[in-house]
Ligand SMILES: Cc1ncc(C[n+]2csc(CCOP(=O)(O)OP(=O)(O)O)c2C)c(N)n1
């Protein structure tokens with residue numbers, strides 16, 4: 001068996017947790033329990049987990065506006081996350097951040113980011129710190145097909161090559177930047193080729209295939225730890241929901257998502273593979289599913305019961321100066 | 324005088340606007356902006372719109388014009404004039420603003436959209452070092468007739484990076500004009516002026532106001548920059564408010580009117596140029612000034628206006644000036660915190676009572 005059973009169980013649990021968390025977020029948002037803008041990552045779970053499963057808390061990730069999956073994969077507490085997206089004072093960021101700004105520094109989760117392209121320069125900094133301090137830690141940034149076109153992203157890529165930083169640029173290519181097709185926004189035929197042009201190894205993988213994605217990222221991470229500099233990994237994937245929860249998605253073909261849920265669901269693909277190979281039993285995974293449903297149910301119940309921030313104490317805290 | 328309605332409150336625009344006649348319709352702020360841009364695009368083929376999702380659906384299998392801007396302000400323009408003039412761009416704000424400025428130097432009148440004005444950060448050099456400085460730095464030889472539109476402000480639970488207002492940042496910069504309409508009527512007239520203006524104009528739309536309706540003339544009209552509106556007139560206290568804060572100022576004035584306190588509510592409509600004369604004239608009568616602004620307090624518009632009045636109207640003042648602003652913090656996400664962050668009617672009332680010593 002090329003993968004340890006424990007590894008496979010962790011991978012499955014993490015992916016399933018993300019799926020359940022996102023689906024519950026959609027439901028709770030629609031029910032009015034989650035305010036603001038929420039970008040769900042269901043459909044894209046395999047990439048987040050493949051990227052983070054081997055990382056320690058001292059390895060750093062920088063995330064995007066679509067960051068719940070990255071948080072969960074990096075080990076953030078789902079209870080604290082649910083409270084945060086609900087805006088409660090016991091949330092991961094005391095309710096001050098919300099879905100687009102979840103961060104958990106202790107877990108090496110540098111933050112979701114509501115500015116497209118905001119992350120990669122910061123992740124370069126984390127990688128620079130690791131390199132300078134000789135920690136052998138690595139840093140990963142999550143990027144999209146859309147954020148690939150932001151100047152900050154391209155500057156960070158070039159600098160990562162120049163300084164040979166241990167930074168893995170993960171590109172989740174879900175085919176869309178909001179309601180714009182990826183291949184409209186990208187002027188080139190292949191993002192991977194463009195990224196290779198910066199002078200770093202660049203791989204293209206099927207992001208619905210956990211194993212292919214994991215294997216590619218593992219090589220990149222090892223290279224970075226060994227001082228071999230940055231890598232770009234473009235992983236093709238499908239966004240199962242809107243750009244944001246509530247997006248009418250008029251720009252998408254009629255049966256596109258319906259079909260993708262049938263044939264391009266990374267969780268179904270994972271299950272089919274591990275069952276076929278005889279690596280895990282369906283019953284074991286079904287039992288995990290049940291546990292996770294209960295876990296997220298509890299996260300929602302705890303979130304709804306959690307205290308709301310108190311403006312008299314919380315509005316003016318955590319900032320240098322309040323006039 | 325024409326009367327406009329904002330969220331159930333009545334406001335009277337200043338006499339300057341009374342000349343606009345003809346048929347009117349009830350229009351939302353969003354529609355008024357759309358009308359202004361559409362008519363200018365029909366009238367002038369050099370007007371173009373560019374930005375992210377300004378039409379939407381580019382390269383996709385589903386519907387074209389799927390968004391028309393994420394707030395729907397530019398909806399329907401692309402089907403009418405085509406993708407050559409309503410241009411969906413990659414997510415590259417520096418390149419968007421730079422392209423608009425360069426095109427403005429070369430015969431077009433671009434309207435560039437920053438989907439959320441917070442994204443100015445990514446593009447700031449192209450605005451303040453480039454577009455804003457060309458005319459002066461090139462000895463008056465260069466023209467940059469462009470509009471940068473963006474949605475601003477808190478109230479949508481959109482979090483720290485999608486809720487800033489930032490008008491004082493751009494107001495600080497010579498070469499830029501900064502426009503902040505508080506109702507649909509002004510939104511239309513100011514947008515027309517912004518498009519026809521020869522300088523770069525920053526046009527800030529408050530995201531909580533897009534559905535606010537009032538009576539708007541059907542015909543195209545331009546409201547000159549630097550002329551305040553006077554939605555309420557009074558003699559006891561001057562309240563200067565901008566953008567969505569005008570709504571709160573009017574509500575406060577109406578409550579106080581019932582107590583026999585009359586307020587002169589001034590909506591400058593454009594903060595650069597600023598109608599400081601109107602403010603000073605009002606303070607001459609009232610002797611009392613409250614400035615209401617959603618921006619952060621330091622180096623903000625409220626302290627700027629307070630400074631102007633302290634300098635030029637000191638001897639009219641009968642009480643210290645009071646400012647009502649957001650606190651000096653980023654915009655928080657949680658609803659309770661965000662609601663406490665944004666100035667509201669109660670805070671305006673407290674400030675007015677304070678300057679009256681009541
Ligand atoms: C600087 C900046 N520009 C624009 C936006 C608005 N915006 C948020 S997400 C997004 C699309 C991002 O597309 P992509 O990188 O492919 O990520 P995906 O949403 O597909 O996960 C846009 C345009 C933003 N948040 N920040």
Ligand SMILES: [Mg+2]
Pocket residue numbers: 144145146172173174175176177178182
């Ligand atoms: Mg995308």
